[in-house]
Amino acid sequence: MAQQMTGARMVVQALKDQGVDVVFGYPGGAVLPIYDELFQDQGIKHILVRHEQGAAHAAEGYARSTGKPGVVIVTSGPGATNAVTGITDALMDSIPMVVLTGQVPTFMIGSDAFQEADTVGITRPCTKHNWLVKDTDALAATIHQGFHVATSGRPGPVLIDIPKDVQFATGTYLSPTEAPVGHYQPRVRGDVEMITALVEALETAERPIFYTGGGVINSGVLASQLLRDFVDATGFPITSTLMGLGAYPASGKRWLGMLGMHGLYEANMAMHDCDLMINIGARFDDRITGRIADFSPESRKAHIDIDPSSINKVVRTDFPIVGDVAHVLEDALRIWKARGRRLNKPALAKWWAQIEEWKAIRCLTYKRSETTIKPQYALERLEALTKKYDRFICTDVGQHQMWAAQFLNFDAPNRWMTSGGLGTMGYGLPASIGVQVAHPDALVINVAGDASFLMNIQEMGTARQYDLPVKQFILNNERLGMVRQWQELLHGQRYSHSWSEALPDFVKLAEAFGGKGFLVSDPKDLDDAIMEMIAYDGPVIFDCLVEKHENCFPMIPSGEPHNKMLMGDAKTQDAISTSGAVLV
Amino acid sequence: MSALKIEKGSSRHSAYDLRNPNDEIIETHTLAVVVDNEAGVLARVIGLFSGRGYNIDSLTVAEVDHMGHRSRITVVTSGTPEVIVQIKAQLGRMVPVHAVHDLTADGPSVERELALLKVTGTGEKRVEALRLADIFRANAVDSTLESFIFSIAGSPDKIDAFTELMRPLGLTEIARTGVAALTRGPK
Ligand SMILES: Cc1ncc(C[n+]2csc(CCOP(=O)(O)OP(=O)(O)O)c2C)c(N)n1
Numbered sequence: 001m002a003q004q005m006t007g008a009r010m011v012v013q014a015l016k017d018q019g020v021d022v023v024f025g026y027p028g029g030a031v032l033p034i035y036d037e038l039f040q041d042q043g044i045k046h047i048l049v050r051h052e053q054g055a056a057h058a059a060e061g062y063a064r065s066t067g068k069p070g071v072v073i074v075t076s077g078p079g080a081t082n083a084v085t086g087i088t089d090a091l092m093d094s095i096p097m098v099v100l101t102g103q104v105p106t107f108m109i110g111s112d113a114f115q116e117a118d119t120v121g122i123t124r125p126c127t128k129h130n131w132l133v134k135d136t137d138a139l140a141a142t143i144h145q146g147f148h149v150a151t152s153g154r155p156g157p158v159l160i161d162i163p164k165d166v167q168f169a170t171g172t173y174l175s176p177t178e179a180p181v182g183h184y185q186p187r188v189r190g191d192v193e194m195i196t197a198l199v200e201a202l203e204t205a206e207r208p209i210f211y212t213g214g215g216v217i218n219s220g221v222l223a224s225q226l227l228r229d230f231v232d233a234t235g236f237p238i239t240s241t242l243m244g245l246g247a248y249p250a251s252g253k254r255w256l257g258m259l260g261m262h263g264l265y266e267a268n269m270a271m272h273d274c275d276l277m278i279n280i281g282a283r284f285d286d287r288i289t290g291r292i293a294d295f296s297p298e299s300r301k302a303h304i305d306i307d308p309s310s311i312n313k314v315v316r317t318d319f320p321i322v323g324d325v326a327h328v329l330e331d332a333l334r335i336w337k338a339r340g341r342r343l344n345k346p347a348l349a350k351w352w353a354q355i356e357e358w359k360a361i362r363c364l365t366y367k368r369s370e371t372t373i374k375p376q377y378a379l380e381r382l383e384a385l386t387k388k389y390d391r392f393i394c395t396d397v398g399q400h401q402m403w404a405a406q407f408l409n410f411d412a413p414n415r416w417m418t419s420g421g422l423g424t425m426g427y428g429l430p431a432s433i434g435v436q437v438a439h440p441d442a443l444v445i446n447v448a449g450d451a452s453f454l455m456n457i458q459e460m461g462t463a464r465q466y467d468l469p470v471k472q473f474i475l476n477n478e479r480l481g482m483v484r485q486w487q488e489l490l491h492g493q494r495y496s497h498s499w500s501e502a503l504p505d506f507v508k509l510a511e512a513f514g515g516k517g518f519l520v521s522d523p524k525d526l527d528d529a530i531m532e533m534i535a536y537d538g539p540v541i542f543d544c545l546v547e548k549h550e551n552c553f554p555m556i557p558s559g560e561p562h563n564k565m566l567m568g569d570a571k572t573q574d575a576i577s578t579s580g581a582v583l584v
Numbered sequence: 585m586s587a588l589k590i591e592k593g594s595s596r597h598s599a600y601d602l603r604n605p606n607d608e609i610i611e612t613h614t615l616a617v618v619v620d621n622e623a624g625v626l627a628r629v630i631g632l633f634s635g636r637g638y639n640i641d642s643l644t645v646a647e648v649d650h651m652g653h654r655s656r657i658t659v660v661t662s663g664t665p666e667v668i669v670q671i672k673a674q675l676g677r678m679v680p681v682h683a684v685h686d687l688t689a690d691g692p693s694v695e696r697e698l699a700l701l702k703v704t705g706t707g708e709k710r711v712e713a714l715r716l717a718d719i720f721r722a723n724a725v726d727s728t729l730e731s732f733i734f735s736i737a738g739s740p741d742k743i744d745a746f747t748e749l750m751r752p753l754g755l756t757e758i759a760r761t762g763v764a765a766l767t768r769g770p771k
Contacts, residue, residue, distance in 0.1 A: 121624075121627070123630055124627065124628055125631055125635050128679065129678075129679040129680075132623060132624075136742065146636060149679055153677070154677075182679070183682060184679050306672045307677060308676060308677060309670065309674045309676070309677050311673070312669060312670070313670055313673075317665075444715065505640035558590075
């Protein structure tokens, strides 16, 4: 039933009607009416972050770990601009997010009013869609449409800019069922003929591989289940991008590990040599493909993606299938079974024998040390000691992120939160807060770098305020490690501004924020400290001093194909040609 | 560190560059994009082109259905066949976009543009300008003793040709509307 209410009240009502139970935000002049409503209505939990970027990343963590959209409320001007990095991050990684921003009153827009910014202009390229609502009567419908757009098709962030007078004015509230549905209805079913063609191809394939990405996770738990069924039924090898880890279990028999620039040798070699590549919900990102001209030269390629613009964007595809992963996989499985579950078994056996040879190289081997903690060792211990817990892992960006992807294993989707497309340092701490809010009893760990961690360190205050026992596990190399690695490999070891000279005392910092700090530098102390960290009921900063000059391998140097990987003991100097140095 | 030696036009060393721009054909396509007539929709479409490095050769936009709140954006763009496909996909996934028609690919179409040209001069040149305008079926919509404004409608090619002829005859200013286009036939 249509009701009269103020715009501010509508915001809260619409959020409740959309099933929102928590929002991440920061108040200011242009959202005061909304905050007044949040004060009076206890139905929505509000998490007060310490910086608006933190709100956006926390919402991402919440969304990624639950499959539900994350909601952010920030004020106009600086509130909105501070959120831009997090919004862009969500766009690049297809995270559903609804951002509500306050705006100066409609009659002041364009006058350079206090805290006025052209928020819809600034965020147009970094949202899936955005709206400036100038009329209270349109507000509820716009919010409902925002949720629809953020969560359907390829998910992404939307932003709704709400001038303060629109919040104060009274209008008619429409519930989600009363509000008009927009025409935006992306197609979810794939073309059956094309799916059949793909099935035909996989029946005869000699060297097939599944290459999966974040799209499987976005499609939902059913998609992951269908993927597992498909892989198990066909026995094809499977690799995944950074974003797709967990969709197929790392403990699964057919798992080759992550692929890409720092992916596993066997995964990259199999991608290079395959004759049928089945891309499911991944996007041929340059971190994956390396030099396009030499990318998997002999394969026919299928691409299943809900976003038509992803198909043929980077790599030409032989079997383009636009549709939702779960829907397409369901059809493909059904068709394959109906046609008699045919496979080229002798060829597959040979293919697996080849893969086993690649695996035998054991590409993640590193030089162990009795005296210093190798970052890989720290992660191996973290993996061993936390595996049995209900565990969620976030990361920052850098070497530690790649090592975490290599050394931690994920057996379920929605357990791995990392900034892939944008590569945003400072993502991990706020993301871990968002995850912990959604899963209060779970063990939530952020594998951080010393430099990344400082980028949103203020969010320790949020963790304390809401008693969120997030564990910040810093692989502290006192370096901007990934930058240092590139400088070593391709800038003649000239370490230009890539170390942290004045790092804080992280133990004291933890205490200053009301948490607990650990400092560990001896490998022998590591296990006990990790156990203590897990047992501590509160936010933790775990300062793990690791080898300072460790490089992350394997590595496909920029501009090289998959089969030109550098391995741990490779002579790394001058490994990247000067022409590769121009690439990021 | 030694200087970077990358051949001009080469995409060999790039993880990003997908095609050698030298050995691909550039096509020109006219796209009709039907959009919700909402605030910022034109900025959104233009932003897509500039943000992703696509070309806009010509652009027109106007509301075509007041009740239905629809506008039609006609954009002439050029690029390799892959880029053209990508442009259509990128436009098609935008939330306010209802339909993207590729008039160049969808069979024969009619394209029209309107131009106003101011030509100043006296004597022989003035007479010649008027004579050519007649041949091109351009109308003089304003005239003084030493100037005309011609209005000409037609295909962009025709307008280009007329413009070139007017240049030596005293062309001082030109305003073009950009292309409006529809596919031929009942559909
Ligand atoms: C916001 C931001 N600024 C700069 C970069 C570039 N960058 C990528 S990794 C990196 C170093 C990260 O250092 P740290 O967090 O200590 O992690 P490590 O690589 O040492 O594990 C930098 C500066 C980035 N990804 N994000």
